[in-house]
Amino acid sequence: MVEIKTREQIAKMREAGLVVAAIHAATGEAAVPGATTKDLDEVARKVLADHGAKPNFLGYGGFPATICTSVNEVVVHGIPDTKTVLKDGDIISIDAGAIVDGWHGDAAFTAFVGEGHAPELIELSRVTRESMWAGIAAMRLGNRLVDVSRAIETYIRRQPKPGGGKYGIVEDYGGHGIGSQMHMEPHLLNYVARKRGKGPKLVPGFCLAIEPMVSLGTPHTEVLEDEWTVITTDGTWSSHWEHSIALTEDGPIVLTAVDGGKAKLAELGVTAAPDPLG
Template sequence: MAFGQPKIEYKSNAQILKMREAGLVLAEALDAAEAAAQVGTTTAEIDAVFAAVLKRHGAQSNFKGYHGFPATICASVNHEVVHGIPGGYVLADGDVLKIDGGCIVEGWHSDSARTVIVGTADPADQRLSDVTQEAMWRGIAALAEARFVGQIGDAIDDFVSAQEGEPLGILEDYVGHGIGSEMHMAPDVLNYRTGHRGPRVKPGMCFAIEPMLVRGSIETHVLQDEWTVVTDDGARASQWEHTVAVHLGGIWVLSAHDGGEAGLAPFGVKPSPLQKL
């Protein structure tokens, strides 16, 4: 028996606007979590700050309880790449913290992540974060003109591969994804170049674009908590992510306060906000 590809969900403008509401709540919650990420703070305390913003807005966490995940954010430190569980770890000067979170507003999801370097940054770690962040924006900018989803990964890979100095690896086991009425949906959004074009980009598609880069080998494993992904060689990692919508007028970064205007400007791309109905 032949099985088809997972069905892609196409959102109406009204549904994209609901996702924008979720994205703005998420951006505020990430702002608060980032501000709380100071030397001496525990990752559990940062999770509580994030959760308080969601509660104030009446939004739901799409992380807590997801396949049993126990918190509202993933807090991954240093060699932890993604899916770290907040707890008693006390942040130290120079730690590289990835804060990944999301929320739901009236059934519609948002998902976004940032890398925060606590206290004084090692220049190599700062470069890692900066390159990862720009790789994300280059992927988003490519979406504005892309005919196929695979062109997002092409743009990310081409940029990272062209960097001089210490080589950075792009994780291949963890990728971006479609998003909408669920957090993880079709299609996968690869962060690297392959021979596969992926599905055609059409209005109504929404994506979580999230490159994850490491300073060493891209080989990883999952800890005994069955969540936290760490690099095999102990190298530090960075993650940046935004939720992005495609509509008839263009693209719109739903989890950025300004809709992606500042991040896209260097590439000559202007986001196209939808007007409230």
């Protein structure tokens, strides 16, 4: 069953979302050459403590850290440690979450470490980010879940890949419902699977974490022996972007964006809902 939220519950999720945005700002600044992924985890812990919020990754299914740090060919669920030292030219997905009064926020972004990144990596991140926003813009009253999947896939498929070939839309992981738990129904594919049907109708109170994961090569992944770290099977680098969104009677609000998504949605011809926190 899909959990439908009240305005008051969405306001709590907005509070959690703003904590996640603060984590992103702090960890993005700390993602410099010479830093370890454990350093970033400690930065996230401090932000959560400063805001009086709880982490939703720590202990989730046994996950041992506050955030996920996924470097280069690691797609998702990378575990922060002291051995992984960031180098000039790396890219890293930082996936963070927060809980405020029992309500969750969850978002991820791809950061560039240092300088000298290949144009194909810059374009990979842009395509992934923009496909996420295409999915967010499709989160409209009356649409169905498959419309969000279609918007994400269509955007990616239409982008020419530098050097030729196609981008790999990761198949085994996708977005999800979010609210009183971090991962809830429905599961959101980043492509259209004909056998899954249209999915539920999008109504006020419907909340989703939209998170495309795209690689420079294969859509296929494997899990390492730590039972968490997910890598591409061909070793190609990947990008991951995510926001948590609530659909209201006045439209969508991006709960994990500082401005609620107003500026970007306006570019896409969509009016964001008013911020429930005023």
